[in-house]
Amino acid sequence: NAGVTQTPKFQVLKTGQSMTLQCAQDMNHEYMSWYRQDPGMGLRLIHYSVGAGITDQGEVPNGYNVSRSTTEDFPLRLLSAAPSQTSVYFCASGSDRTGNTIYFGEGSWLTVV
Amino acid sequence: GENVEQHPSTLSVQEGDSAVIKCTYSDSASNYFPWYKQELGKRPQLIIDIRSNVGEKKDQRIAVTLNKTAKHFSLHITETQPEDSAVYFCAASEEGNSGGSNYKLTFGKGTLLTVNP
Numbered sequence: 001n002a003g004v005t006q007t008p009k010f011q012v013l014k015t016g017q018s019m020t021l022q023c024a025q026d027m028n029h030e031y032m033s034w035y036r037q038d039p040g041m042g043l044r045l046i047h048y049s050v051g052a053g054i055t056d057q058g059e060v061p062n063g064y065n066v067s068r069s070t071t072e073d074f075p076l077r078l079l080s081a082a083p084s085q086t087s088v089y090f091c092a093s094g095s096d097r098t099g100n101t102i103y104f105g106e107g108s109w110l111t112v113v
Numbered sequence: 114g115e116n117v118e119q120h121p122s123t124l125s126v127q128e129g130d131s132a133v134i135k136c137t138y139s140d141s142a143s144n145y146f147p148w149y150k151q152e153l154g155k156r157p158q159l160i161i162d163i164r165s166n167v168g169e170k171k172d173q174r175i176a177v178t179l180n181k182t183a184k185h186f187s188l189h190i191t192e193t194q195p196e197d198s199a200v201y202f203c204a205a206s207e208e209g210n211s212g213g214s215n216y217k218l219t220f221g222k223g224t225l226l227t228v229n230p
Contacts, residue, residue: 031216042119042202042220043157050216058217059114090156094216102147102216104156 003027004105006091012111013081021076021108023091031094032074033102036060036087043090049074081112115140117205119221127229132193134224136203137185143205146179146186147218151200160201161188193228200225 007022025032033048035058045058049068063085065077074093078085088109094102116139126132136146144165149157163170163177163186170177174193179186190197204218 033216035220040122040222042222043218044220045217048217059219101159101162102218104158106156 004091004093004103006089006105006108008108009106010109012113013078014113015081015083017081019078019081021078021089021091021110023074023076023105024072025074025091025093025103026072027093027095027098027103028071029093029095029098029103030071031102032068033058033092034064034066034074034076035090035092035104037090037107038087046076046089078110083112086110086112115143115205115207115219117203117219117221119203119224121224122222123225123227125227125229126193128193128195130193132188132190132197132226132228134188134201134203134226135185136187136205136221137183138205138219139184140205140207141181141184142207143219145206146177147204148177148188149202149204149220151202151223153199157202190226193226195228195230198226198228 004025030051034046035043037043044060047066049055055066088107090107091105092102119136147162150160151157163179174191176189200223202223203221206218
């Protein structure tokens with residue numbers, strides 16, 4: 001049981017490039033989400049999913065796409081990277097079966113130059 | 114949408130003293146309030162949570178209180194130790210379909226707690 005796994009851990013992108021941050025969980029959690037963390041801003045919800053085939057926008061969705069084709073995976077796509085997307089990204093998952101606790105992955109540090 | 118304010122932004126205490134961090138929220142529909150601890154370079158980890166049907170919850174040296182009328186909740190750490198030094202985040206979410214959180218957490222901006230030996 002690895003929990004929530006994120007890859008890559010570190011990435012440097014050039015402005016305009018696209019990339020995908022991967023997130024996988026092996027706990028059969030129905031809920032998955034992506035947050036970004038910026039200095040002094042706390043964590044802000046980007047997108048979330050309450051089950052396979054269902055996604056919805058959070059607080060700061062612009063510039064990001066998600067899909068949920070399986071229960072286990074929830075990738076986050078940056079379509080055309082901008083310096084404003086330099087941040088630490090956390091994937092999280094949760095389940096009604098675990099009292100709704102949200103478990104975070106280890107984070108992905110992204111720098112856009 | 115929900116707005117969560119957290120104070121103070123930094124807190125420095127002597128080892129053995131108590132630390133209190135306070136949060137207020139705006140949406141009366143919120144009913145799940147977790148607290149996360151984040152050490153430098155690490156992921157946020159849940160340390161305690163409270164639901165709206167409970168006014169106080171304790172877990173060893175950590176306690177959380179909730180005042181739904183005033184829309185505020187607080188984290189209390191007693192007998193602080195150097196390993197308590199970290200950034201603490203409060204959060205709030207509405208009730209989900211099953212009666213628990215709807216998982217859409219709104220976070221405060223964090224409190225950097227430093228415990229001086």
